[in-house]
Amino acid sequence: MEKILLKNLNNPGGHTLDNYIAGGGYRAVKEALKLGHDHIIQMVKDSGLRGRGGAGFPTGLKWSFIPKEVYPKYLCCNADEGEPGTFKDRGIIEYDPHLLLEGMIIASYAIGAISAYIYIRGEFAFGAKRLWEAIKEAYEKGLLGKNILGSDFSIDIYVHRGFGAYICGEETALLESIEGFRGQPRKKPPFPAVWGLYGKPTVINNVETLSCIPSIILNGPKWFSSMGSEKSPGPKLYCVSGHVNRPGLYELPMGTPLREIVYNHAGGIKGGRNLKAVIPGGVTAPMLIEKELDVPMDFDSLAKIGSMLGSGGVVVMDDTTCMVKAAYIINRFFSHESCGKCTPCREGTHWMTEVLKRIEYGEGKPGDVELLEGVCANIFGRTFCPLGDGAVMALRGALKNFRDEFAYHVENKRCAARGGFGAIGVWE
Amino acid sequence: MNGEKFVTLKVNGKEVTVKEGTLILDAAREAGYEIPTFCYQENLSGVGSCRICFVEIEGQKKLQPSCITPVMADMNVRTDSAQVIAARGAMLEFVLTNHALDCPVCDKGGECELQNMVWKFGPRKGRFTEKKIRFHEKDYILSPVIVKNSNRCVHCMRCVRVCSEVVGKAVLGVIGREAHQEMTSFVRSYLDCDHDGMCIEVCPVGCFMRLPYRYKARHWDLKSAKTVCPYCATGCRMTIQERDGVVVRSIARLGSGFNGRMMCARGRFGYDFLNSKERLKTPLLKVGGVFKEVSWDKALGVIREKFTRADPKKVFGVASARLTNEELYLFQKLVRSVFNSPNLDSTSRWNENASAAFISAAGIPGRGTGIYGAMEADCVFIAGAQISDENPVTDYIVRYTTAAKRNSVIIASSRAMKLDSSSRMSIRHLPGRLGSLLNATALSLYMDYPERLEGTPGIDGIKGKTVEGLGQVSGVEVSDIKSLAGVLRGSASVSILAGVDFLRFREGILGLRLLGAILKTLGKQLEILPLLDRSNQRGAWDMGVHPLFGPGYGEVKEKGLGVDGMLERANEGASDAFYIIGEDILSMYPDRAFAARALSRAGFLVYQDMFMTETAQISDLVLPGASFAEKAGTFTNQEGRVQAAEPLLSPKGEAKTDLEIISAIGSSIAPGFTGADPQRVFEEIRGGLKTYEGIFPGLNDSNGVMVKGSGNTLKEFEEVKEAVSDLGKNTSYPYYLITGNHLFHSGRLSRRSEILRGLLMEPVIEISSILADELGVEDGSRVMVNGRESGAVFSVRVKKGTPKEVVFIPENFEKAPANRFFKRGETVARVNITVHSSF
């Protein structure tokens, strides 16, 4: 397949404006400026593009919610990419920043935004630098700023660096953070399309989502929807990490079977060992086991088997992996990243982590597994935002397939997977 | 209201009809069902974070937090389904996981929302056996009135929200996140804030606690009485509580007053003057220059002798606007019908002609004006009011009720204030030049509608002037005046909040009247709410404690003298007897030297109060009066809200309530004079004053009862000679001095509160940040302030947004009385400021 999003991954200097234009870049903006706003939104709708930030919400539909008569409006690009096991947005930002900018210009034009923000994960210092450079180039060429390319459309793009909170990837917490407040989700409704940044209509899209836009404009919605799965068309970036021979970032058609990704593209399990579990879409996504590997990696197919595509972060674990330890580390992440707003997530994830830690350290008590399940049940469906539910989903995924291993830890105060003692090798 | 839509829904099978947009929580409560809440708090933004208030809505898979979910027609809500009950229990179990559970040593024990809630809805046993998070070992002190324990926090964020959304200070925030987040000050540092304790009042558990109340009592040890705050005329409803005769707490509770949980530092912490050892306990007669304790009989005998012998024209009476309505009514009756003197007033600070004109211009005799109603106006114009300092809870109400439409608030004052941050526009005019600003605004409106406004009373006074000219006089840019006029023009309803600076500067009253008349002629719905600084100032006027009008703003046979005139006469030696209750003239009259001279020649001076004030010391006879906490009676706040109060304690020693004393004096001279039964006196008031006709304020009325219209307008006081202050250049005394009440103080009464004194020890002067930079001083630096006749050392407080020429000295400090800087007839004093370098 021809690369659309990672075209410039192996092209030294591909991130510069000259190179980007030489490869046909910014043609889509010129095309788009000739089209009506609604026309572009319709094209995106027709393309079937679904948001790559995790939830898979139809992008064209999201844009169409923006009220016409309210001024001003904003676009926010979600580049917070905090989900463990995910590094796709970073790939685009570092190797093809102009692709993202072009997508943002078109999106802003389509929804009538007067300025756009890129909320970039604080740790992406290099990425932020790349973006600043690219934005500078674009301003110099009249691609950003007042009356771009001689049209009557003006747009400014700002880069806003995060401060290291995963929750700021949640769209409303992201808005709060840009506004200078503590990064905590807002209540919905009102949704950002109505009450977004500074109380004005706002579209929030993921980097990968926005980077799909230029090619849709140039090649048409049909071309886009012919790729990938029927209900989740287009190209998709998969980030493969863990016990595989060739970890890395892969651009493949949406719906590529997980087995193909792990064994063909990522070169199979390291050292010829056996696969134990795979997290298909960032640590929030419940883990899958060997017999589920033929699932097509798209939104609906994964949802059908109780997991999710999420961010496309594929984490492969071989049979030396202790699932209690994995669950503990994942859970510790969630409890550390809980924003503290709502009771069940704040207290519940903390509680789960403490119990998991005890089990992992050989201090489990009879009834601990049931207690974990009980706490999960008390959190699930009751949190303010999806983070708390995500923590439960991740733990439930591990318990569903590896309950025995937890029980073994509790009973024997050691690990079945490694034959050793539980605590060995836990990083703090 | 018209145009409002209603929806019907079912709660637990019971049909309820509520306004569209009502929260499920409120609808359920209306239907009579209880839903527990933590993060929800009336008047604060809804966050929906604690998840305790879940309800089940038919057709929705997830439970919904009822405190942020509005009702929809035909919803079927359950507040008690198995799912809801399970979720509630689960949330409480979560809340308790990291809660300290040290109830036995927690001050909140027994009245803790968490305790009560767990008792009612919670699990009997938690499953959490891990180590709890501890933020600190010992409680830490955040301010002279706040002590904090974060280990008990339920993370509801009420403290943080109330501080920024209601108080307007935003000094609290959150450190950290997840279960380790702590609601506190910036890096737990000592707070420099309003010390109003709103954070304490709203905290559902024992995190924010009162330092002065620490370990003093459990709530069941306390005896309570409902009363009204004795300080400003916002008139906050409060409950005071005592243990073993010592008042330990004053609280404001939801549902017991129009102010809900709101009180300022004075109301919440200024109660302890009641316990002061310095309270007067026996009558004291000055014999040979020294006070001797005497019996009441002796004291009354002396009074009878002196007052009956006096020439009625030379008898003067002043009663403080902090007394009850009953006392004030009886006082004027005593002076008018027993002493046969027309000379009485309720304040020594303001000229009686000015106050009559102000009362008339503000339409006070017309009717009461509720604050919440006033806040619904399209434009809220605040003028002549140092609202953030003098009427703090009024400031809160303006802030939170207008937050959603903050565009509506406009402020005109000479000093910057906290409320500026909630306003659309804050206009800084020169001190004593509010009138020119109001006239300029009136003129600007007149120029827009010359025909419609032709003939408006007072309009001729501004014809021939220009907006530019008036603007220049008031020190305000023409563009600001035009925008103010523009907003007024564009508003269908306008509320003017008019403060006592109209009286302090004795000007702007005619401008207020003219602007009011213009707005009315233009068809605007106009409300004028006076903002007054003594708790029962409006009551005092209603009761006719004024030389120019009688009870109910009725006419008097003979117009008398106000304090100005009284002192003038006394100074000339034309005073035989002077009866003063609670008004410390010496410390308040704006020309201290003159007041001292005049009072020393005042004939026989009887002074009645709780404390040996400065005026008491120069009196001939001192009578021990009682505090509000020892009285039954009623108070009428600035809105015209009549509220009942009950006594908590009996007067100290041989002291008596002021009602008893007035009645006894009356009876000793004129047998048959009204007895000291407050209920009977109020009956007399109800029978005699149209404004109080049919008014029966009860202790349990949470909103009090609004006064009615008197039918009088005091129209005859339309004309008043306003003061014109000299603001010319004066290089020796370049700064204009403004006075008023400090946020922590009210007159001198609050100086008897140890707690309030603890909040502010030394006399302060507030100067602009520009001047501070120029002088090279900062908060806490000392400066020498010199007037023409006197000087004193002050500690600096820097304020951003105040013009450089304007400085403010609170009138509350005995060590550096502000009235020393004034000369009679002068409303803006001039001072010079130099860096004090005595060390």
Ligand SMILES: Cc1cc2nc3c(=O)[nH]c(=O)nc-3n(C[C@H](O)[C@H](O)[C@H](O)COP(=O)(O)O)c2cc1C
């Ligand atoms: C806890 C949490 C973290 C999230 N983090 C990210 C993130 O890092 N990047 C992202 O694009 N979306 C993230 N999302 C999803 C966003 O809320 C939002 O759905 C997305 O940015 C919308 O973009 P899209 O329509 O292009 O997918 C997160 C959501 C949650 C609940």
Ligand code: SF4
């Ligand atoms: S679930 Fe609640 S505590 Fe957790 S991140 Fe979301 S809002 Fe914050």
Ligand code: SF4
């Ligand atoms: S006392 Fe008032 S100003 Fe101070 S922290 Fe508490 S709420 Fe804020």
Ligand code: SF4
């Ligand atoms: S300190 Fe009190 S009010 Fe503040 S969040 Fe904690 S429990 Fe709530």
Ligand code: SF4
């Ligand atoms: S001083 Fe005024 S604002 Fe403060 S509590 Fe008392 S009545 Fe309320």
Ligand code: FES
């Ligand atoms: S009271 Fe409703 S969520 Fe807290």
